[in-house]
Amino acid sequence: MTSSKSGPPKSGPPGNSSGGISGTIAGDLEPCGICGRSVAPRALFCHACGAVQPPRPLDPFTRLGLERRFDIDLEQLSKQHAGFTRAMAPERFAARGPRQQANAKAQVEALRDAYEVLRDPIRRAHALLELIGGTPADGDEDGDEEIADLAARLARANDVLELDRIGLDLNQRVEACIKYLAPAFRKAQAASTPDSPPAADGASRILARLERLEALAAEVRDRRAARTTPRR
Structure with missing residues (x-):
């Protein structure tokens, strides 16, 4: 942590004793x-x-x-x-x-x-993953039977009620992924060193799953909107 006596100049304009609303960070001036x-x-x-x-x-x-x-x-x-x-x-x-x-x-x-x-949880996760030196997972749908089943249900859905049921299932799984990402990133950041890049693998896999779920949820929203938008 930078000492208040020897740290870089504060970010506020002259005369602002608190240093302005933007603080300082370590790094080249x-x-x-x-x-x-x-x-x-x-x-x-x-x-x-x-x-x-x-x-x-x-x-x-x-x-x-x-x-x-x-x-x-x-x-x-x-x-x-x-x-x-x-x-x-x-x-x-x-x-x-x-x-x-x-x-x-x-x-x-x-x-x-x-x-x-x-x-945005997905964009935030990607930004944090990059900062800790992790790499995104491949996102192979074939390895997730649950997502494959949801995709198959969506392909067969032909009415608004079924789309709503699938959307509810997807939203619950999206919320679970977002919930699980927080401890996964904490674990990765606690273990993250130049010699341990695999520490972020758990967060990467959850993020890949979240992206697949969000893609299906977006398809549900689009198909539902197309069915409920009144024709002119």
């Missing part, structure tokens, strides 16, 4: 494009001159100031995103010129992209 002073990678503002910084390449957890874990607090995610976005509203920087306005707009877009990744 970047020069401010306005004054040239060192700025932390996640900083929204230069602490020396207050200039809005362009977004740096960051993982979505770091960009939104959240711990790298699968079971994030979705309410906290929304609050973080809303707070950062308000702080970076481009109209707030109209008097600072087009460069800083462009930086603010780019920050808002980067924050939105990170939020969209983290709010």
